[in-house]
Amino acid sequence: MTLQQAMTMSRFSYGAKLTPDETDGGWVVTFRDLPEAITQGDDVEGALREADDCLEEAIAARIDDKRDIPVPSDLVQGEYGVCLPIQTSLKASLYLAMKEAKLSQVQLAEILGLDEKEVRRILDPEHGTKLPTIERALKALGQQISLTVIEEQG
Known part of the structure; x- marks a missing residue:
């Protein structure tokens, strides 16, 4: 992401997809823009709490590793917006x-x-x-x- 792209965003908010975990129960959380960011929770509320932490850790790792930070894609149907602290x-x-x-x-x-x-x-x-x-x-x-x-x- 370039600074100009970042400036066009009003916030760091990424779409999180929750998928039922058929094997263990609960919900698996993934981020389209951050493929390394995967977590889970027992219910939707818990999965979204875990998503907050997972997003923060993924962005922190990209800063630490001097990697690019992707521009958040627009939300698609079924995704939840998760904002970076x-x-x-x-x-x-x-x-x-x-x-x-x-x-x-x-x-x-x-x-x-x-x-x-x-x-x-x-x-x-x-x-x-x-x-x-x-x-x-x-x-x-x-x-x-x-x-x-x-x-x-x-």
Whole structure:
């Protein structure tokens, strides 16, 4: 996904398909845009809770592995929209902005006047980075945060 494509999205929301598990019972969850993201739950509610975590882990792994983050496809009939948690969305946005600008972590650290380790932590989906820090990094790349609140499905 390019930054321009990401900017046309109002959020990081991916379609999740729930398929009955005929063998073990419950529901298997898959994401069309993220084939590696597969999980399951005992019921629809539980499967969707697991889908939230699975989506976050899939995007975090793509950031860690320096892989592309796909543009979410439009939902098709029968899919549930699963939104990435806000902090992970912001870190993914920063990651995409850096890729688009062809900036390394060392280069961003220089721009921000930080140690490269701090930039690594900012991008680390497991690290609880403060919002002003992410805002500052995005601003340095010519980006700003805009929030869209949507009604939850279900």
